[in-house]
Amino acid sequence: MEKKREEVTCIKAGLLIDGTGREPLTNPVVVIKGDKIAEIGKESEIKIPEEAKIVDLGNLTILPGLIDAHVHIYGRRSYSPAEEIITPHDLAVIRSVEDCWKILKAGFTMVRDLGSTIALSLKRAVNEGTISGPRIFAAGRPISQTGGHSDIHYLPREEVIKKGALIADGPDDCRRAAREALRDGADLIKIMTSGGIGSEKDHPRYPQFTVDEVKAITEEAHRVERRVASHAEGVEGVKIAILGGVDSVEHGFFLDEESVQMMISRNIYFVPTLCLVEVYKKALERPYDMPPWRLKKQEECIDAMPKSFMMAYKAGVKIAAGTDYFGPPLRAHGDNADEAITMVKYGMKPMDAILAATRNAAECIGVQNTVGTVERGKLADIIGVQGNPLEDITVLKKVDFVMKEGRIYVNRQTAI
Ligand SMILES: [Zn+2]
Structure with missing residues (x-):
C-alpha cells in the first residue's frame, strides 16, 4: 500500500522563543512534516522543501504552544x-x-x-x-x-x-x-x-x-x-x-x-x-x-x-x-x-x-519529550503572538496563530 505523503508546512515569522531558555532567534523558519517539527533555523541556513506550503506570519513572535x-x-x-x-x-x-x-x-x-x-x-x-x-x-x-x-x-x-x-x-x-x-x-x-x-x-x-x-x-x-x-x-x-x-x-x-x-x-x-x-x-x-x-x-x-x-x-x-x-x-x-x-x-x-x-x-x-519546546522531532504545537513577550508579557493574550500537531486552527494573518 502506498504511504500517504506527509504534508509539509513552512512557517516564517519575526522572532522565535523556543521554550528552551535559549536566546530568541530573529526571522526564523520552521519546517513541519506531518505532525512534527523537522527543521528550525534562518532562511539562509535551511533547505525549504519544494512542496512546502509557506505560512508567512510576518512580524509575529512564535513560541511553543x-x-x-x-x-x-x-x-x-x-x-x-x-x-x-x-x-x-x-x-x-x-x-x-x-x-x-x-x-x-x-x-x-x-x-x-x-x-x-x-x-x-x-x-x-x-x-x-x-x-x-x-x-x-x-x-x-x-x-x-x-x-x-x-x-x-x-x-x-x-x-x-x-x-x-x-x-x-x-x-x-x-x-x-x-x-x-x-x-x-x-x-x-x-x-x-x-x-x-x-x-x-x-x-x-x-x-x-x-x-x-x-x-x-x-x-x-x-x-x-x-x-x-x-x-x-x-x-x-x-x-x-x-x-x-x-x-x-x-x-x-x-x-x-x-x-x-x-x-x-x-x-x-x-x-x-x-x-x-x-x-x-x-x-x-x-x-x-x-x-x-x-x-x-x-x-x-x-x-x-x-x-x-x-x-x-x-x-x-x-x-x-x-x-x-x-x-x-x-x-x-x-x-x-x-x-x-x-x-x-x-x-x-x-x-x-x-x-x-x-x-x-x-x-x-511528564510530556517533555514530545511537547513544550520548539525543537526538531517534537510535535508541532506552535503559536504566534503580536509583539515580543520578553518586552511585554501581556502580548501572550494577543494570539494570531495556533498550530497543534501540525494542523492550523487559527491564522489571523491570512484569515483561513
Ligand atoms: Zn484546582
Whole structure:
C-alpha cells in the first residue's frame, strides 16, 4: 500500500522563543512534516522543501504552544453553590466543549485538568477529532477525605455520592480510591491535603489526609507510572503532600522556608496558581455571586500568595504555570495566559514565566519529550503572538496563530 505523503508546512515569522531558555532567534523558519517539527533555523541556513506550503506570519513572535498545568473543564459559569445541582449535566458538557475551543484559540495547546469527570470524555473527543481543543491530560475524579476540599460540604451527602466523588479515609481506603481513579482512566491522580477556598466548612490552613494516607495513594499511582498532584494551600498540608511522595504541589499559598527546601530537595514541581491573587483582589470590588465564606477566605490569602511565590522562585523551586480557572467570570477559560502575566507582575523574569508555561509545564506533566519546546522531532504545537513577550508579557493574550500537531486552527494573518 502506498504511504500517504506527509504534508509539509513552512512557517516564517519575526522572532522565535523556543521554550528552551535559549536566546530568541530573529526571522526564523520552521519546517513541519506531518505532525512534527523537522527543521528550525534562518532562511539562509535551511533547505525549504519544494512542496512546502509557506505560512508567512510576518512580524509575529512564535513560541511553543502554551500549557496550563492546572485547569478544571466542567462548564461552570457561576460561583453559586447551587449551580452544582441546578445545572443540567448536558449543559455543563456543552459549555465544556465551548471552553475547549476557547482554550485552544488562546494559544494553549495542552492542559492538565486536575478534577472534572467531564474532562476524561473531552480528552477522548479531542483525540478522536470530534471537537477542537487542547490536548487534555486529566485526573478525572479527585480524592478527598470525608469533609475534605472536594467532599462538597454545602451539598447534602447523597448529592455528593451521586456525583461519584472519591471520598476515602484511612490508608486502605485511600488505596482503593486511587485504584478507582485509575480504573476511570485517570492520567494522574489529584488529591487534597488541605482545606480550600471553594469548600465551605474548611480553611486553606487546615491539613487534610495523613502522610500514611497520601503514601498509599502515591504508591498506587507510581506503580503504574502515574503522578500525583496535591491541592495544598496551608504549609502543613504542603508538607503532608511532600512527605507522602506527591509529584507536584498546587497553590502553596502559605509556604515557609522549610517547605520550599523540601520541594527543592525532592525535585517537586510547584504550581502556584498566582493569578488567583488578582481574582481575589477584583472580587473585593465586584464579588459576582460568590458566597460570603468564599469571599472571606479569598481575602485572607491575598497578602501571603505573592510572598510564597517569590520565596519559592528565588530559592530555585521548579515552577509551572497553572491558572485553576474553571469557567465563571474572572476565571474564564481563554484567559489562561493570566498566570504568566501575573507571575511577571509579581517579580518573575518574562523568560522564566514563558518557560513556566511551556517547557516546565510539560516537565511537570511528564510530556517533555514530545511537547513544550520548539525543537526538531517534537510535535508541532506552535503559536504566534503580536509583539515580543520578553518586552511585554501581556502580548501572550494577543494570539494570531495556533498550530497543534501540525494542523492550523487559527491564522489571523491570512484569515483561513
Ligand atoms: Zn484546582
